[in-house]
Amino acid sequence: MDVLSAAFAQVFSLEILTVIFVSAVFGIFAGALPGISVTLAVALMLPITFFMSPVAALSAIATVCAVAIFAGDIPSVLLRIPGTPASAAYTDEAYEITRKGKGQQLLGAILLCSSFGGLVGALALAVMAPILADFALSFTYYEYFWLAALGLTSAAFICTNDPVKGVVSLCIGLMLAMVGFDPIFSLPRFTFGVVELFGGLNFIAALIGIFAFAEICRVYVKGGVSAHVNARADTGVFTGVPAMLWRYKGHLARGPAIGTTIGALPGAGSDVAAWIAYALSRKASRTPERYGTGHPEGVIAAASANNAAACGTWIPSLVFGIPGDSVTAIVIGVFYLKGLQPGPMVFLNESVLIYSIFIAFFVANILMIPAGFVAIKAARQITRVPQIELMSVVLLFCIVGSFAINNTAFGVLLMLTLGLLAFIMQENDFPVAPIILGMIMAPLLEESFMQGMILGNGSMLAFVSRPIAALLALVTILIVAWPVLRLLYHRLGARGGAGRPA
C-alpha cells in the first residue's frame, strides 16, 4: 500500500503530470502525422528522456505509446492513410464510413474504444505483471536464454514476411551490439582500434538512424503523401456514439481481451493485434457481408484491441526483460540507460517506479479523451503539415539527438551510417525492427548463453534440463521449423494429389 501511495504521489506531482501532458500532445501530433509511427515518435523522444528521471522518462514513453496509437486512426479515417501501422487493419473500412459522411462520429467512437481498450490493457498490465514477476523469480540462465531466443525468433519469423531476411536483420542487430567489450571476458571485439567503439555502439543514435533517418530518406526521394481531407459534411464527434458502442458491446469487450493477450506474446504488437481482432470480429459477426462496405463493427473491435496491446506489450518487457515489439525494445533500452535491469527483480527493487508506470498508463488513457477530442477537431490542420518541411525539422532533431547522448559527432556518424543501411535494407524488403530487437537483446542472450554453457560444462542438454526451459525451447524450435514443415506438408500434399487417380 505504501508503494502504491508513493507511486500515486510521484505521478501526480507537477513535474510528472506536466511530462505526461506534453507527451500526450506530442503523441497526438506525431501519431496523426502520416509517416510518423509510434516507434519513430518514441525514438525522437529518446534524446529528451535521456535527461529525465526514470519515472518521468518511462511515463513519457507510456503516454506517447497510448496516445499515438489512437492518433494514428485520424489520418486513417480522414485520408485513408494509416498514421501508424496499428491502424492499417481497418483503414479501408474506416474511410468508407468517412465517405458516408460519418467520419467524425467514427473518430469519436474510436477515441472512446481506444481509451477503454487502453484502460483494460493497463489493468491487465497492473494485475498480471506482478504475478508473473513473482513466478519469474525462479528463472535461471536457461529460462532467460530461451525466453530471449523465443522473443527474437518470433520477431524474425512470425512478424516478418520473409523469415530468412528477418533472421539476417536480427543477426545484424546482434552483431552491432557485440561491438565493444564482451560481457564475460571484458575483451574488445570488432573495435578496429577506434576509441569510440570501445564503449559499444550507442543504441539511441542507432535507433534514430534506423527509424528516423531511413524514413527521412524515404520521404525525400519518394515524396511525401498528399493530404486531402474528405470535405464532406459531417456529424458531431460524439453524436450517436453511445448507441453505436452499446450495439456492438460484444466486440468492444472482445477487442481489449484479444489485444492484451496478443500484446503479451513476445514479438507481436499493436498492429498484429488489430489485424487479428478485426478478422475475429468478422468471424463472430452476424453480418459479415457488411464488412468492407463502411461498417463500424470491426473497427470498434480492432481500435480497442490495438490500444490494449500497446499496454500488453509491456508485460513481457517489464517482467522478463523481453520486448513485445520494437517500442518496448526501446523501453528496455531506456531501463538499461537509467541503470536498471528490467525483469522480476525490478518489481522488488524499484516497485514505486513500476507502479508509477502503471498509473501513468491509466492517466494517459483517460487524458486521451480530451486530447483526442481537440485533435479530431484540429485534424484538418494537423494532417496538412507539409512533410518536406516536417522531415527537415526531424533531420535536425535527429542530428542533435544523436549528438546529445555522448556529446560527440561520432553519434551523428553512427546515425547516418545505420540510417542509410536501414533505407537500403527496407528497399530490399529486409525488416528493420529485428535489428533493434537484436541490439537490445544481445547482452541478455549472450550472457545467459555463456553462463549456461559454463554451468552445463558445454552440454546443450543442460539448456533443456528444467521443465519451463524445455517448454520454451520446444516452442522456439517449432517456430523455426514451422516454415520448413509447412513446405514439406504442401509438397507431400501436392505429390499425393498428383498421384491420386482421376
Place this chain on the structure above:
Amino acid sequence: MRFNDAISGLAIILIAAFGLFLVAQFPSYPNDRFGPGLFPGLTLTIMLSCGALLVLRGIRRRHVQGAVVLDAWARDPRSIATLAILVGGVALYIMFSHSLGFPIAGFLLTFLLLLWMRGPRHWLRSAVTAGIATLGIFFVFAWILRVPLPLGILTNLVY
C-alpha cells in the same frame, strides 16, 4: 533499388565471412573452452547460412527477379541527387559543425535542403522554416537540456 536475392545473399556471405575471420583472431585461453568468439561466431554462422539460402533463392528466381531492379525513384536523376545531397549534407555537417557551430551549420543544412526540395522561388519560406527550426532545437537542447552543442565561430559572440 532492388537487388536480386543472390546479390544480397552474396553481400551477406562476404560480411559474415569477414566477421568470422575477425572472430578467429580473438584470443583464446588454454583452460577455457568458451572464449569471447563463441557467441559472435554462432551468430555469424547463422548469418552466413541465411546468405547462402538467399543466394540459392536468387538463382532459382533469376528469370523473374532481375539482377538489379530500379524503382521509379531510382530512375529519376533528381531523386538520386536528393539522396546524395541529404547524405552529403549530413556528412558535411559532421565535418564542419565544430568549426562553424550548430546554429550556422544546422541552418545551412536545413535551408539548402529545403531550397533544393522546394525550389529557389520559395527561398524566403525555406529560410524562415530553417531559422525557426534551428533556433527552436538550439533553445531546447542547449538552453533547457544543457547539451554542449558546438558554437564554433559564434563562441566569441556568445561569451
